[in-house]
Amino acid sequence: MQASGRPTIKDVAKAAGVSPTTVSHALNGKGVVRRETVERIERIAADVGYRPSAIARGLQKSRLGLLALVIRPFNTLDTYLPTGVDYFLRMAGAASLAAMEHGYSLMLVDDPTKPGTPLSARVADAYIVTEPFENDPVLTYLAEERVPFVTVGTDPARRDAFPAIDADSQDQTALVLDHLVEAGAGRIGFVIGTDRNSWTADSYECYAAWCVEHDQDPLLYTAPESLGEQVGPGALDFFFGPEGGSGPASGGPAPDAIYCLTGRHAAGVNAEAARRGIRVPEQLLIAGASGALQNMTSRPSVTVLDLHPEELAKHAVDVAVALAEHRPVPDIDRTVVPSLIVRESTTRA
Amino acid sequence: MQASGRPTIKDVAKAAGVSPTTVSHALNGKGVVRRETVERIERIAADVGYRPSAIARGLQKSRLGLLALVIRPFNTLDTYLPTGVDYFLRMAGAASLAAMEHGYSLMLVDDPTKPGTPLSARVADAYIVTEPFENDPVLTYLAEERVPFVTVGTDPARRDAFPAIDADSQDQTALVLDHLVEAGAGRIGFVIGTDRNSWTADSYECYAAWCVEHDQDPLLYTAPESLGEQVGPGALDFFFGPEGGSGPASGGPAPDAIYCLTGRHAAGVNAEAARRGIRVPEQLLIAGASGALQNMTSRPSVTVLDLHPEELAKHAVDVAVALAEHRPVPDIDRTVVPSLIVRESTTRA
DNA sequence: CTGAAAGCGCTTACAG
DNA sequence: CTGAAAGCGCTTACAG
Numbered sequence: 001m002q003a004s005g006r007p008t009i010k011d012v013a014k015a016a017g018v019s020p021t022t023v024s025h026a027l028n029g030k031g032v033v034r035r036e037t038v039e040r041i042e043r044i045a046a047d048v049g050y051r052p053s054a055i056a057r058g059l060q061k062s063r064l065g066l067l068a069l070v071i072r073p074f075n076t077l078d079t080y081l082p083t084g085v086d087y088f089l090r091m092a093g094a095a096s097l098a099a100m101e102h103g104y105s106l107m108l109v110d111d112p113t114k115p116g117t118p119l120s121a122r123v124a125d126a127y128i129v130t131e132p133f134e135n136d137p138v139l140t141y142l143a144e145e146r147v148p149f150v151t152v153g154t155d156p157a158r159r160d161a162f163p164a165i166d167a168d169s170q171d172q173t174a175l176v177l178d179h180l181v182e183a184g185a186g187r188i189g190f191v192i193g194t195d196r197n198s199w200t201a202d203s204y205e206c207y208a209a210w211c212v213e214h215d216q217d218p219l220l221y222t223a224p225e226s227l228g229e230q231v232g233p234g235a236l237d238f239f240f241g242p243e244g245g246s247g248p249a250s251g252g253p254a255p256d257a258i259y260c261l262t263g264r265h266a267a268g269v270n271a272e273a274a275r276r277g278i279r280v281p282e283q284l285l286i287a288g289a290s291g292a293l294q295n296m297t298s299r300p301s302v303t304v305l306d307l308h309p310e311e312l313a314k315h316a317v318d319v320a321v322a323l324a325e326h327r328p329v330p331d332i333d334r335t336v337v338p339s340l341i342v343r344e345s346t347t348r349a
Numbered sequence: 350m351q352a353s354g355r356p357t358i359k360d361v362a363k364a365a366g367v368s369p370t371t372v373s374h375a376l377n378g379k380g381v382v383r384r385e386t387v388e389r390i391e392r393i394a395a396d397v398g399y400r401p402s403a404i405a406r407g408l409q410k411s412r413l414g415l416l417a418l419v420i421r422p423f424n425t426l427d428t429y430l431p432t433g434v435d436y437f438l439r440m441a442g443a444a445s446l447a448a449m450e451h452g453y454s455l456m457l458v459d460d461p462t463k464p465g466t467p468l469s470a471r472v473a474d475a476y477i478v479t480e481p482f483e484n485d486p487v488l489t490y491l492a493e494e495r496v497p498f499v500t501v502g503t504d505p506a507r508r509d510a511f512p513a514i515d516a517d518s519q520d521q522t523a524l525v526l527d528h529l530v531e532a533g534a535g536r537i538g539f540v541i542g543t544d545r546n547s548w549t550a551d552s553y554e555c556y557a558a559w560c561v562e563h564d565q566d567p568l569l570y571t572a573p574e575s576l577g578e579q580v581g582p583g584a585l586d587f588f589f590g591p592e593g594g595s596g597p598a599s600g601g602p603a604p605d606a607i608y609c610l611t612g613r614h615a616a617g618v619n620a621e622a623a624r625r626g627i628r629v630p631e632q633l634l635i636a637g638a639s640g641a642l643q644n645m646t647s648r649p650s651v652t653v654l655d656l657h658p659e660e661l662a663k664h665a666v667d668v669a670v671a672l673a674e675h676r677p678v679p680d681i682d683r684t685v686v687p688s689l690i691v692r693e694s695t696t697r698a
Numbered sequence: 699c700t701g702a703a704a705g706c707g708c709t710t711a712c713a714g
Numbered sequence: 715c716t717g718a719a720a721g722c723g724c725t726t727a728c729a730g
Contacts, residue, residue, distance in 0.1 A: 006495065008707055019717045024709060031710090032715055051494070054468040055407045056707035060722040064404060065469030066456070074442070086642075089438035093423070096457040103467040107415070107456040108445045118452040119403040120414030145400070146355070267646065293435075293642040297616065357723055368701045373725060380726090381699055405723035409706035 007048045016044045027052070058123075067099050067320050068109045068124035070138060072131045073195060073225065087290055087309050088130075091152075094310035095128065098317035104324075113141045125324035128152065128316045134196040148323030152312050154198040163323065165315045165334050167307050169202035172338050176259055176287050176305065177210050183346040185257035185285050187216055189239050191265050193225040203261055203289065219255055228264040229294070232272030235265070243276060257285035257346075263292030266302050270345065274299075286345040289338075300344030311336045356397045365393045376401070407472075416448050416669050417458045417473035419487060421480045422544060422574065436639055436658050437479075440501075443659035444477065447666035453673075462490045474673035477501065477665045483545040497672030501661050503547045512672065514664045514683050516656050518551035521687050525608055525636050525654060526559050532695040534606035534634050536565055538588050540614045542574040552610055552638065568604055577613040578643070581621025584614070592625060606634035606695075612641030615651050619694065623648075635694040638687075649693035660685045 013020045018041065025031035026041040033041075058064035071088050096106040109121045127149035132139050134157045142149045143162070151164045180188055190207050193200055204220075211218045221238045223231045240254050241247045248254055260266035266288030270280060278284050280300050288295055291304025315334040322329045362369045367390065374380035375390040382390075407413035420437050445455040458470045476498035481488050483506045491498045492511070500513045529537055539556050542549055553569075560567045570587045572580045589603050590596045597603055609615035615637030619629060627633050629649050637644055640653025664683040671678045 009709095010707080020708080021710085021717055021719095022715090025716085028709085034715060037715080049493075051471065052468065053408075053411075053707050054472040055404060055411070055413060056722090057468070057709075058404045058472075058722095059402075059408055059707080059724090060709055062404070062722075064472065065467050066472075086435060086438065089435065089441075092438075092441065092457060097459065100459055100465075100467060100470070103469070105456050105458055105467055105469040105472075107454050108441060109454055110446065110449055116449075118414050118449060118454055119401065119406070120452070120454040121449070122400065123403040123407075123413065123415075123454075144398075294646040297643040297647045299648040358725095359723080369724080370701055370703095370726085371699090374700085377725085383699060386699085402723050405706090406725075407706095408708090408723080409725055411706075 007050045009050070009052070011048060012041065012045050012050045015048060016041050063125045063324060064123055065104050066107055066124045067095070067104050067317065067324070068107045068112075068121070068127045069095055070109055070111065070127060070129045072129060072133060072136070072138070072197070074110075086293060087307065091130065091309035091313045094313035095317055098314045099321075102317065102321045104317075104321060111138060113137050122147075126150070126320040128313075128320050130316075131195070131197045131199060134201075148320070150316050150319040150323065152316050156196065156198045156201045159198070163319055163329060165312055165319065165336070167199070167312060167336050167338060169199050170206045172289055172305055172307070173203045173206035173259075174210065175338065175340055176289060176303075177207070179303070179340055179342070180257045180259065180285055180287060180346060181214075183257075183281070183285055184348055185255075187219065187253065187255045188257045188259055189219040189221065189255035191221045191223065191231065191235050191258060191260040191269060193261055193265070194222060195225055200261065207259075217252055219252060223265065225262055225264075227268075228262075229268035229271065231260075231265045232268035232270075232275075235269050236272045236276060236278075240276075240278070256283070257287070260286070260288045261290065263288045263290050263295050263302075263304055266304065267292060267294035267298060270295075270298055270300070270302050280345050281348050291341065295343070303343045303346040304341055305338040306341055307338050308336050356399045358399070358401070360397060361390065361394050361399045364397060365390050412474045412673060413472055414453045415456055415473045416444070416453050416666065416673070417456045417461075417470070417476045418444055419458055419460065419476060419478045421478055421482060421485070421487070421546070423459075435642060436656065440479065440658035440662045443662035444666055447663045448670075451666065451670045453666075453670060460487060462486050471496075475499070475669040477662075477669050479665075480544070480546045480548060483550075497669070499665050499668040499672065501665050505545065505547045505550045508547070512668055512678060514661055514668065514685070516548070516661060516685050516687060518548050519555045521638055521654055521656070522552045522555035522608075523559065524687065524689055525638060525652075526556070528652070528689055528691070529606045529608065529634055529636060529695060530563075532606075532630070532634055533697055534604075536568065536602065536604045537606045537608055538568040538570065538604035540570045540572065540580065540584050540607060540609040540618060542610055542614070543571060544574055549610065556608075566601055568601060572614065574611055574613075576617075577611075578617035578620065580609075580614045581617035581619075581624075584618050585621045585625060585627075589625075589627070605632070606636070609635070609637045610639065612637045612639050612644050612651075612653055615653065616641060616643035616647060619644075619647055619649070619651050629694050630697050640690065644692070652692045652695040653690055654687040655690055656687050657685050 009020045009023050013023045023041055026033045026038040099106040112121050130152040132151050132155045136155050139155055154164045221235050238249045258269055270286050273280050280286055287303040289305045295302035295304050319329050358369045358372050362372045375382045375387040448455040461470050479501040481500050481504045485504050503513045570584050587598045607618055619635050622629050635651055637653040639656055644651035644653050668678050
């Protein structure tokens with residue numbers, strides 16, 4: 001009997017009058033065991049309530065069937081979970097289900113490089129790291145420890161260094177900007193976050209390139225992701241000037257469309273515009289990438305991208321499992337194409 | 350060297366010219382080892398990049414330092430994650446952090462009784478099961494397997510049978526109903542879900558008792574949680590009669606306040622009221638328990654409860670860890686008191 | 699203060 | 715077709 005009181009393979013062997021080896025063979029379909037012996041052993045195993053120990057099995061396979069998900073943006077937010085950003089719940093949920101389909105389970109771990117990280121955080125066979133930062137120490141650590149991992153988004157300082165799943169950030173940005181133009185925009189301001197991940201970097205680059213192409217000066221307002229909806233007043237001061245005050249801090253003419261990278265920023269800009277009596281979408285178009293829920297239910301509702309976190313998760317799990325099993329990673333196209341969800345904020349009557 | 354290529358305790362022992370026993374003692378502060386020996390071993394361990402194997406350690410401790418979280422309501426929703434219900438993300442995130450503080454990691458697992466559940470889903474030392482159903486097979490399974498677990502909410506058919514953390518559903522309901530009366534309600538309709546968990550059952554019971562006390566006939570509309578915002582038209586038909594049609598399906602007079610157990614139901618009722626031109630809060634008060642994000646940003650915004658999933662998670666982790674370590678569960682009050690977030694939908698000018 | 703030995707529960711060559 | 719033995723990487727009485 002196990003320390004915990006559960007029967008072991010020995011108990012089954014004894015009850016069946018065979019050796020542990022035979023029980024192992026019978027129960028795992030390995031080796032050659034007579035059919036009736038197999039059946040008898042299976043029956044007895046069920047009778048005594050035998051459950052193989054995943055730990056013991058893990059010891060010589062040196063694999064436990066565990067995947068770890070590290071949601072990197074949470075680590076800049078400290079213990080704070082941003083409300084409304086269900087992107088990550090969708091991702092974690094989908095990853096958990098995808099893992100199960102491969103016979104794996106998913107653990108949710110914090111930054112494993114933090115001092116005091118429990119040993120158990122390191123039992124995963126492979127890691128999935130979402131939105132790694134520039135020169136992310138987590139990736140460095142995993143690479144040093146030779147723990148297999150895949151990223152969702154890439155470390156902007158080490159592109160192509162590690163296996164990655166990507167939501168094509170270039171396409172994303174173009175998709176939204178083009179839509180804004182079609183919806184009537186002439187001059188597009190951009191509100192961007194401060195996290196140094198590939199999503200932010202690529203989106204900025206695409207915006208800059210787009211500006212050159214469209215002969216517009218970039219009109220960029222930067223604010224921490226964690227500021228969330230609070231970004232509204234600052235952003236509008238920047239783009240339109242303080243209320244009843246002088247002109248825009250930006251220097252140039254005011255934009256007629258604002259694109260916010262995060263959904264919470266978009267919600268904040270939208271709310272502040274309403275407060276100031278700027279009519280959306282008539283006077284100002286607003287769109288967000290990576291929509292938050294707030295954008296769905298606000299008045300007006302706000303056009304955003306759906307980045308399809310479920311699909312990203314599924315691809316990431318596929319790769320992580322292949323890596324964990326030291327199998328070659330299937331070489332298929334894993335680019336996830338975002339879709340535009342057009343809402344009131346960019347729909348003029 | 351480990352199969353994976355990482356150094357083992359033997360490698361360190363060899364390099365230090367001592368036995369594995371001494372390395373183990375030195376690194377874990379067990380037994381008695383001379384200080385300088387300890388220091389030398391620590392240095393060498395760091396040099397060769399030694400990391401103890403959590404699996405090997407887990408084998409004789411028969412504990413791995415892993416907690417499993419089963420979010421039961423997800424299992425009625427199939428692979429579908431309800432948008433806007435960030436209750437569960439807050440819960441999972443807080444549980445993950447609380448686990449780390451105890452030296453544990455958190456796994457997210459689906460129904461472990463499902464056929465095809467990976468072995469790895471069973472390596473957890475203890476389980477946390479949120480909102481178990483009536484006679485929940487997951488609890489039965491865990492109890493049979495003698496795996497320690499704690500529930501958040503209780504199995505309504507087996508109250509007090511298992512350790513549980515509770516958000517006091519009675520208090521919750523009374524809190525909202527009393528608030529609605531203060532806000533001007535005379536007759537309160539109730540929209541409730543179909544999941545057979547203690548939260549739903551207790552809330553109903555409290556509503557029924559409240560009706561008796563306040564001399565009102567219960568005015569109850571039941572709809573599946575998964576219907577979400579779509580519940581609006583059906584609910585309003587029930588309470589007010591179909592548009593331009595006959596009277597309320599409910600039979601009695603129409604309510605002047607509606608309390609919805611789920612935030613998504615509240616959002617649906619709120620939206621449908623707006624569509625029909627019923628003015629909220631002037632003609633109709635609306636409130637929800639367990640708010641979703643939609644309620645925060647809708648027009649009008651909707652009064653809801655904050656059930657404090659973070660606190661529930663923290664308590665659940667405390668208990669789960671105690672159980673995993675076969676320690677007595679600290680006997681402190683774990684009732685989490687919800688707070689009312691009053692918003693436009695119940696605030697008359 | 700240090701080490702040889704047994705053991706955690708399983709799997710896997712290998713020998714019969 | 716079946717089993718004895720060794721081993722996965724660690725810990726823990728126990729003996730020196």
